[in-house]
Amino acid sequence: MNFFPTKSLILGLLLTGSILSCRVKNNSDPTPSGSGVDTSNVAVNNWIYDNMKYWYLWTDKMPEKAKTNLNQNPDDYFYTLLNDYPNTDRFSWIQKSSDELTASLNGINKVFGMKYSTYYLDNNQKNVGFFVTYVIKGSPAEKAGLKRGDIILTINGTQLDVDNYRTLPTVETATFGLGKVSNGVFSLSGSTVQVTKAEVQDNPVHYWTVIEKGNKKIGYLVYSQFISTFDNNLRQVFGEFKSKGVNELVLDLRLNPGGYISSADLMASLIVKNLNTNNVIHSDEWNANVSKDRPGYLAPTKFKDEANNLGTLNRLFVLTSTGTASASELVINGLRPYMDVILIGDHTYGKNVGSVTLQDSQKRWKWGMQPIVLKTVNSKGESNYGTKDGFPANYAVKDNVIPYKAWGDESETLLKKAIELITGQTTTLQVAPNARVSVSQLKNEPLQVNESENPYQNRKEMYTTFPK
Known part of the structure; x- marks a missing residue:
């Protein structure tokens, strides 16, 4: 079995395993036979368990492999191995595509190119707005004229509210209806911008x-x-x-x-x-x-x-x-x-x-995981x-x-x-007294200060290179 860390994100650390490879004999790891490769849940989960057992910071807290369900979906199986998830270990995760994982950790994503906070617009706690905090240089959002301080009230003509504000930004092309504020009241300004997602890299x-x-x-x-x-x-x-x-x-x-x-x-x-x-x-x-x-x-x-x-x-x-x-x-x-x-x-x-990105060096599957190490x-x-x-x-x-x-x-x-x-x-x-309560704050979730339309940009990570 090959343990092959690639570019990795560590709790705030990003570990990049450029040449690091650890080969550990693993009799339970399926060996490809004939013309096919075993990509069943059992094969993938064996790979997940053995890598985790070697690298995971809390390896001594992991269950015995025999007591785990190797037939589970790998996404579900991974989380059964974590230490007191989501409390002690609230950081480790797994992703179907290790390529997408490593790209996102390097600031490369297919996005509109903005971050925002989500706030209620009034005391009825129904309609909300996206208040732009950050726009990536050279992104579709910047090219369309969006900037920090802008207010987005509608997407493709639909008012943002507590029921749709997570799903509306998932479209590939969007027409954003911009807002204005007067005496603490938010309303459409009449200006719109059309933006299509593209792959961009953020210059931090x-x-x-x-x-x-x-x-x-x-x-x-x-x-x-x-x-x-x-x-x-x-x-x-x-x-x-x-x-x-x-x-x-x-x-x-x-x-x-x-x-x-x-x-x-x-x-x-x-x-x-x-x-x-x-x-x-x-x-x-x-x-x-x-x-x-x-x-x-x-x-x-x-x-x-x-x-x-x-x-x-x-x-x-x-x-x-x-x-x-x-x-x-x-x-x-x-x-x-x-x-x-x-x-x-x-x-x-x-x-x-800190965590490290682990992917299969034999390229039998595309899964990538980011365990704390x-x-x-x-x-x-x-x-x-x-x-x-x-x-x-x-x-x-x-x-x-x-x-x-x-x-x-x-x-x-x-x-x-x-x-x-x-x-x-x-x-x-003086600053205008337009203080608002965020949607997530009232739902007892983390404050959306660093919310992005791309979920992987909301990961809290730290990467590095492995010592030589």
């Missing part, structure tokens, strides 16, 4: 600027996902910050669900004060199987020598939400032993474990944010004043608070 270095307030030069960066393809873009932005003399930094991670650990390590190395490549960012804890076979995986990850490291920051301000997860939380946790990290917004998601701790051995409360905000600010302000607008709710804390002065800029 979405927006940056430098805000000058007296002797304060505040770097502000909106970073939407830790994707290693765009690491040089991140370096370039910090090069601009450094050349402009930035002495305060506001890192906007409220829409960031995680990504590659290597990119999180880069981010930390660009920010940390007094960069020292002997200092540890984090260490990873694996199960007994992996720890024994691959002791190198236990080696701590240290800061990298980055020329554009800002170097002089005494503190970091991070804008957060319940969608701030995984690799985002890794940066927060990794930097805390070395500088003040001040969180503004809502508590974070709470994911201190490690736990991460900082240089002080701290990892106490792995609950549904995550990291609490130092300054709790509700991000529910809508329509949303443009990125970099100094009256934007969370950025406004960060500027006040940096300057010590309360701004006179």
Whole structure:
């Protein structure tokens, strides 16, 4: 049996197994015979179980194979193996197409290209609106003119409501009816945009600027996902910050669900004060199987020598939400032993474990699974944010004043608070009091701060490369 991790997402970590392969003898794994390959549920589930037994962080909590039902649908079978699902392990998942899985973890999806929050429009709690928080550069949505702050009230002429708001966005082509607000009342503006889904890749270095307030030069960066393809873009932005003399930094991670650990390590190395490549960012804890076979995986990850490291920051301000997860939380946790990290917004998601993508190297089936395989701790051995409360905000600010302000607008709710804390002065800029309650909040579900029309973009993950 071949254990072959490919590009992987880890609880906030993304593990990419470029060459890693572990061959384990497995007498129960069916061997193809004749001209056909056994792709029955039993064959697939044997593969699932044996891979999980070797890699899964909680391998000691798995049931004995003989006590499992190998005839189940693989999608159902996988979840019977998880540790206290959906509580202790609320992160592992399986998908029919490993290709689609790895593409989505790299920000590649067939989408309109936007993220939004869903709010009730009135006290009747019937009609709702999509309030656009983020539009992917170069996406169909951006090309059609959609932008952060827009309000979508209808799709193909149908009003969004609590019964259809999940299904209407699944169409391939949509005509969005845009809305306006006056005195707290939302209505159609008369403007529409037509958008057809296309495959796009998100550049996570979405927006940056430098805000000058007296002797304060505040770097502000909106970073939407830790994707290693765009690491040089991140370096370039910090090069601009450094050349402009930035002495305060506001890192906007409220829409960031995680990504590659290597990119999180880069981010930390660009920010940390007094960069020292002997200092540890984090260490990873694996199960007994992996720890024994691959002791190198236990080696701590240290800061990298980055020329554009800002170097002089005494503190970091991070804008957060319940969608701030995984690799985002890794940066927060990794930097805390070395500088003040001040969180503004809502508590974070709470994911201190990482996963890896596993697919069949013999290509007998297309299933891909994303099980949790490690736990991460900082240089002080701290990892106490792995609950549904995550990291609490130092300054709790509700991000529910809508329509949303443009990125970099100094009256934007969370950025406004960060500027006040940096300057010590309360701004006179006012924001409209159009606070709303989200649909999901009233249903006691996670707040839809990072909702996308593509469900895989809502995963809270963290990826990395396997140690060599």
